[in-house]
Amino acid sequence: MSNKTLFDKIWDSHVVAEVEGGPSVLYIDRHLIHEVTSPQAFAGLDKRGIKVARPKQTFATPDHNVPTKDQHLTIRDALSRSQIEKLTENCNRHGVTLYGLNHPWQGVVHVVGPELGITLPGMTMVCGDSHTSTHGAFGSVAFGVGTSEVEMVLATQCIMQPKPKKMLIEINGKLGKGVTSKDIVLYIISKITASGGTGYFIEYSGSAISNLSMESRMTICNMSIESGARGGLIAPDDITFNYVKGREFAPKGAEWDKAVANWKTLKTDEGAVFDKVIRFEAEDIEPMITYGTNPGMGCKINAVLPDGSELTDNDKNTFLKSFTYMGIEPGTKMLGRKVDYVFVGSCTNGRIEDFRAFTEFVKGRKKAKDVIVWLVPGSKQVEKQCQQEGIVKLLADSGFELRQPGCSACLAMNDDKIPEGKYAVATSNRNFEGRQGPGSRTFLASPITAAAAALTGVITDPRELM
Amino acid sequence: MTTEKFVTIESSAIPLAIENVDTDQIIPARFLKATTRDGFGENLFRDWRYDKNNKKIDSFVLNKPIYAGKILVGGKNFGSGSSREHAAWAIADYGFKVVVSSFFADIFKNNTLNNGLLPVQVTEDFLKKIFQAIDKDAHTKLHVDLVNQTITILATSESEKFDINPYKKTCLINGYDDIDYLFNMKDKIEAFEKRA
Numbered sequence A: 001m002s003n004k005t006l007f008d009k010i011w012d013s014h015v016v017a018e019v020e021g022g023p024s025v026l027y028i029d030r031h032l033i034h035e036v037t038s039p040q041a042f043a044g045l046d047k048r049g050i051k052v053a054r055p056k057q058t059f060a061t062p063d064h065n066v067p068t069k070d071q072h073l074t075i076r077d078a079l080s081r082s083q084i085e086k087l088t089e090n091c092n093r094h095g096v097t098l099y100g101l102n103h104p105w106q107g108v109v110h111v112v113g114p115e116l117g118i119t120l121p122g123m124t125m126v127c128g129d130s131h132t133s134t135h136g137a138f139g140s141v142a143f144g145v146g147t148s149e150v151e152m153v154l155a156t157q158c159i160m161q162p163k164p165k166k167m168l169i170e171i172n173g174k175l176g177k178g179v180t181s182k183d184i185v186l187y188i189i190s191k192i193t194a195s196g197g198t199g200y201f202i203e204y205s206g207s208a209i210s211n212l213s214m215e216s217r218m219t220i221c222n223m224s225i226e227s228g229a230r231g232g233l234i235a236p237d238d239i240t241f242n243y244v245k246g247r248e249f250a251p252k253g254a255e256w257d258k259a260v261a262n263w264k265t266l267k268t269d270e271g272a273v274f275d276k277v278i279r280f281e282a283e284d285i286e287p288m289i290t291y292g293t294n295p296g297m298g299c300k301i302n303a304v305l306p307d308g309s310e311l312t313d314n315d316k317n318t319f320l321k322s323f324t325y326m327g328i329e330p331g332t333k334m335l336g337r338k339v340d341y342v343f344v345g346s347c348t349n350g351r352i353e354d355f356r357a358f359t360e361f362v363k364g365r366k367k368a369k370d371v372i373v374w375l376v377p378g379s380k381q382v383e384k385q386c387q388q389e390g391i392v393k394l395l396a397d398s399g400f401e402l403r404q405p406g407c408s409a410c411l412a413m414n415d416d417k418i419p420e421g422k423y424a425v426a427t428s429n430r431n432f433e434g435r436q437g438p439g440s441r442t443f444l445a446s447p448i449t450a451a452a453a454a455l456t457g458v459i460t461d462p463r464e465l466m
Numbered sequence B: 001m002t003t004e005k006f007v008t009i010e011s012s013a014i015p016l017a018i019e020n021v022d023t024d025q026i027i028p029a030r031f032l033k034a035t036t037r038d039g040f041g042e043n044l045f046r047d048w049r050y051d052k053n054n055k056k057i058d059s060f061v062l063n064k065p066i067y068a069g070k071i072l073v074g075g076k077n078f079g080s081g082s083s084r085e086h087a088a089w090a091i092a093d094y095g096f097k098v099v100v101s102s103f104f105a106d107i108f109k110n111n112t113l114n115n116g117l118l119p120v121q122v123t124e125d126f127l128k129k130i131f132q133a134i135d136k137d138a139h140t141k142l143h144v145d146l147v148n149q150t151i152t153i154l155a156t157s158e159s160e161k162f163d164i165n166p167y168k169k170t171c172l173i174n175g176y177d178d179i180d181y182l183f184n185m186k187d188k189i190e191a192f193e194k195r196a
């Protein structure tokens, strides 16, 4: 038997058939759906006159357009309301499990999956959302798909996909003070660019990765897509098993032991070949922030921004367009720039660990007066944990308020929109033009860099306050 | 479900010489609230096409009357970002049949193919030539031949081959989709489930 990568092992064991000269027919173990990319897929089933093939393997929760205040009231926006009603109706009609708006397990789909043990090592998972890559942190092959593919999975539990190439990103060493997994991934993308991962599935390894908690690993896998990669994954280990153990849908008793024995084989064999290997040193990574309009435009927080002088043609136009949009002069610094909004949340950094880190940082200090801060838990369970651990109280003492779970200002489909021309430090994953609302300007950063900005009202190196 | 069959297209093209055009630009999130596939073309590139008072921005290519056609030519790394298929729907709904770029994001590429929209990936060099040809003459025509997998600038007869997965090619030419195909594999899928 040839030596296989972790990705090969999982992918190959899920191939139902190979199409001649074409994609693989891949079996999907778990399918997550939400209100925005599923209605047309269900409509497609209706048009074909068929039912969901394996309703027990699909889980649904509304997240993209839900309000983060007064969730118990009827949603005011008629279109958002109708999408959520459609999701409910479709799930009921097809027997799909739904964690609706007032359910204690509702939340951002990629926070909910791992939290409930729906996500397990060795699985194939898809969702009509590019950040499905998050679940790769458990050693699963998880990737985002379009609505036609959502329909495909609902109809047949399979998907037709060409097998991606494999990339290994290895990071060894110890992270410095104030450096989080968000900084690791922003650093990676700034090095390999926003398209450097296109065509690949990335395995992350090395001591700087294996020392991370599950939450931190999820942050890295989550943003694989921001490098253009289809997904990212990390070999499961004891940290993974301890996280999964006891969760709602995790195997129990003898089943558990059997599962763990199997999961322990999920790692890249010695000598297995990747199409590309990249290595970084943890010591080179510092707190990061983005300055432009794609996630590859990031730098160390205290760096001088590029001035674009070495660029030509299209590259130069794109570069200048981005700086103009952001209202930033090339060749200047990020430190000390005025911040109008701070957003902590999303499937990248909306987990309990993120709120713990933010709270630990702001504890005993006060929010800057002229900054508006939206703290949005990734799920109802995260919200509840924040209450139980006293985080809500500590936040209130410092002048912050915790909202209700949803995608919120990550994509601004609900009312949480950054106004035109305003600057936001966001812990989410995309800084595209208008992503956080028409004309909004986004700086992506870690929860503690966000905390530093929330306290000072300007871009601040978090290490100075630690 | 069958889509329109695709063989060749000859048309002038609309040049969008910007890199990293992400799906948030192609169709901003606030327009994703529909529950059907239709009508997204209206909001294609919304924030580049219209200002905040819904007035057309004259300088944007789609608003320049000189440009028309069924082919959209974009810069490198086209369709990055969100997996929203609405981006492909919006481009198709607007009337495009082909998108040309020197590099496509993976999910976007799948999404176009699943909607009868052909992504033609050309070399950096050829992309430049296309932009130059359109620059010279806005009505210049491109010929896209799916069977032979070629794209040609008619004015200069310069031509390049492009890649497409043979299975996807057959689907496009015959106008059928993956679900039709997977349905015929029911037994194999069930056998796989028993084995697992």
Ligand code: SF4
Residues within 6 Å of the ligand: A063, A064, A108, A109, A110, A129, A131, A346, A347, A348, A406, A407, A410, A411, A428, A429
């Ligand atoms: S939090 Fe943002 S990135 Fe994550 S699923 Fe929601 S919209 Fe997508």
